[in-house]
Amino acid sequence: MSERARILVMGGTILLLSSIVSYGWAQEKEKFQEEVKPTVTVQTEVTAAAVSHLRDSAKFTEYRAFPPGSWGDVMVRYRRGAYILEALAKNIARDDQLLQLTSQRFGWFKLDLTYDKIPHRFAFDAQSLFSGIGTGNLQLSPRLQSDLQSSRSPTDLVSRILGYLPGAATFDEALFRKTFRADLKVVAWDPFRLTAETRFEKREGTRPFSGNFGFGNVVEIPEPIDYDTTQVRLAAEYGRKPLFVNVSYYFSDFANNIDTLTWANPYRATDSTTATAYRQSYLAGPASGLIDLYPNNRAHYFSFSGVLMDLPLESRLSATASFGRLTQNDPLVPYTTNRAIRKGAPSRVPGEPVPFDAWDKASLPIQQADLKVDVTQLQLLLTSKPLRFTRLKLKYNFYHWDNKSEQIHFPGRVWVDAVWEPEPAANIPTGFKKNSFSVDLGLDVWKSTTLTLGYRFIRTDRVFREVAEQDDNIFKVALDTTPLSWLTLRAAYERSRRRGEYDFMIPFIASHLGEEEVRNPPQLPFLRKYDQANRDRDSVLWMVSVAPTDKLTLSGSVVYGKDNFRDSPFGLLNDRRTVYSVDADYALTEQVSLFAFYSFEGYKNSQKVRQWARNGVGDPYVRETGLDSLSNWTSDEKDKLHSLGGGLQAVLLKPRKLTADVSYTYSKSDGAVAFVSPVGTSANDANPFEPVSFDQVDDVRFHVLNASLRYSVTRGLTYTLGALWEKFRYDDDLSTVGFAYIPVTAAGAFNEATLMGTQLKGYNVTVFYMKVSYTF
């Protein structure tokens, strides 16, 4: 959407909404001029806070703001008869402020105008050698690039680059979503109703991102974010028994104002290419990299839904249908920015030089993406009570993601801006279609007791994926009972079986348009991707809720689920989860109430993989064509989580003159990955060692203690004193900490990488605050 169109839409929307507000107010004023006096209510709240260690980690303020100092909330409500005008401002001037204006005339219309700002912080004091942060062009000093390019060895490169780190720029990595919403609902002509919802969102900032120049040259960079998203939803509906009808139109436009990112290569000042450009960038490669960031795209949806009620046998028939079109037509960038990859230059394959100037956009087979997907959805639902004690539900659902994009045949590609790979390939416009039918029979087997039996069949048809046709058969049984007014029991069991013919060649043939290169594709032929693999799934849910007295409520639940990928020799083999939860609320006295909860979650999965190289050790096409190989390995991933909490609310001086509120929650996650691999030699085993497991995988300890004391001086004036303590600790075997240049290790691993210090960090923050609330 162009800037002009956006301004016109916004201006038009504001004009429209202002007219409605004014008209509604004028009407109400005229109607109630002598009968009803207007009332005005004002609520104000001012908070002053002291915060310690705020900048230990951005995690504490990931989605919120907690600045030391003060901020305020204000709500003003004007009411005259059925007309209400309400203005609300929360967290004024904070990074997470919310402003809302509501104009409503009951039985006529409701209008909400909202401005909402939500931060998403990634890191404080990130560091980078680049300038131009926040733009689509990240630069380095040519002196640095030239210096590193002249490195004589990896060790020499390390010593050179370390000298530049102290001069790095420091900045915060964060995004801000600023959303303006205008929602209007008109009900004046009930049962006809109209709704119009518009939403304009600006997302700005930077987030940690990875650029790379090959295996040995990862460079963490700040991705510039400058997104505009516009959404409009218009709906008209009619609802009066026995009919309900809704027709709607939804439009969404995404515009990326920085659609490409160019970043200088720290290791090189000049473009070059060789057939061996797979090695360290200081030996050969580009002077800069180019990534095509998310392209602009657009979606339109037309939808209809209708319900016909009061049919015989207490039946209802509902139907929904929706048609959508998604388009994307961004101009393409050239294959590379590396000017050394020109016509006749060496490619990765000896004897096959680069066929054209790869940096020239004119070399592309197409200039614009011109992609299109049609989405069709249809559902028919019939519910009925053929007998007094039975409930029947029949449902048919159709969903079609019809990718109408053309396949484009590319003669090759440039690998990380470093070298031309003359491997012809086409894009794969994958699509899918789901047809599902289900029947549920509910039987009222006893007083307040329902037994539900259900069956569902889903057929999935895919285009250009490994499983072209797949069937899911799902059976379920559920029991819901409230035999006593204070006891509720729920239990459900679901068993599903997913089956389909797996042909791992389909995407390769589609991508290579049937050419000979696909005879030995790089994929392990025994691998089954888990989203398509044959699967047996069992899941069980138990839930009980007991309220033996008016003062006590206890509830508990158990969830167990298991996925068994029975026909997968490799890939994900199984996935299990177990969750236990208990929850209690207790009113100790009229003045004191307590709550507590505990939850355990256990997750386990196993997978099997083979490490192999074409024509080398483990090759499943040439050297080890069976399922067994010393190059096979398995991993068992476990994650155990405990969450618990409790608190109390107490009235210390009646009637609610002085109240206290204390709560504490703790969550702990312990992850681990255990490996098993048979040990051979380098001649027959691609991984000839006994693997050592990881004991710390995304381990977190998180405490939150919140306490407040609230004193109501008068009916309108309240003071609150409070404290918040949060402690967060993170440990992970695969993460580094801080801004660093990670050099090549003594063991020879290619770790060369410059990082920005954006990795997740712990914190220990204490907040003391005082709040004054006044209502008049």
Next chain:
Amino acid sequence: MKPKIFILIGCLVGFLLTASVPAAQEAPPAKGYVGTQACRECHAPYYQSYIQTTHGVKEDKRTPEAKFGCETCHGPGAAHVKEQGGEVPGNGDSSAAPTGSANVSIRVLGPKSKLSVEERNAVCLSCHETMTTKVALWHGSPHESRNLACTNCHSVHSGYPKNLAKPTEVETCTTCHQQVKAEILKNSHHPVREGRMECTSCHNPHGTVTDKLIAANSINEKCYECHAEKRGPFLWEHPPATESCGTCHTPHGSSHTKLLVSKTPFLCQSCHSNSGHPGRLYALNPQQAAQGLSAYQALNNRAFYRNCLNCHSQIHGSNHPSGKILAR
């Protein structure tokens, strides 16, 4: 932007400004009903909590207050008044005969109700079923099938937003969905516990056409409302992502970054055991462990930190002509 949108907006303005507004009509007196003021005499707190909600706005002809007041939902109260309180036996049909008839009762609709769930829900649905598209698909929805009463989640007298039975949506929903209460405490989460999203940001508990009560035609279409940049279509798609965001992400919370269902690189290796590095065993060997190297020091850059995404950063799809492996 097409000019049609302006035409549409113009039509809407004209329509609204020229339309006449029907006035709220007084409810006709009915036999067996005693009126709201009579209820108020004994049930003042309930009256106060009700009259401050949208149900209590007399000027809106759709509300209970514009009809029979408290008795619109609780049934005609004459017998109840005559008996000086109590739940008088009967089926509570508000159109039924008044005092003395077995059909007269006061319907208690809260947790202590003796009515069946279906009878209780019928009271609410008599208005709400055709009042909004959000409730139109209640019949046949998972919550309806599991015998949930409207009053399990809502209370007209609670004073909470949306007449919820608990102060917030999260507290209301996690009463039953207890595992979600734990999930939103996890390291990686949507801003739900910060109060910037609610359960209904993604779900419609009253019924939808999509599994898991997702308030959109598919999981992905819901995700794209806030993450429109990932909608594509892309020149180079990542097919499982196109089919369902849920293939790799779990929305309520995860121990793993970016709400991933599993730790990378192992998540990626579940589907990518290609020749070369995708199938590599990223574990420490005994020598490295003996040297005291941590995993990130010993492993190469395909394993540490963002691991696969260190290079394949365009994991949701790429529009770059050289983006086949999603590294540009």
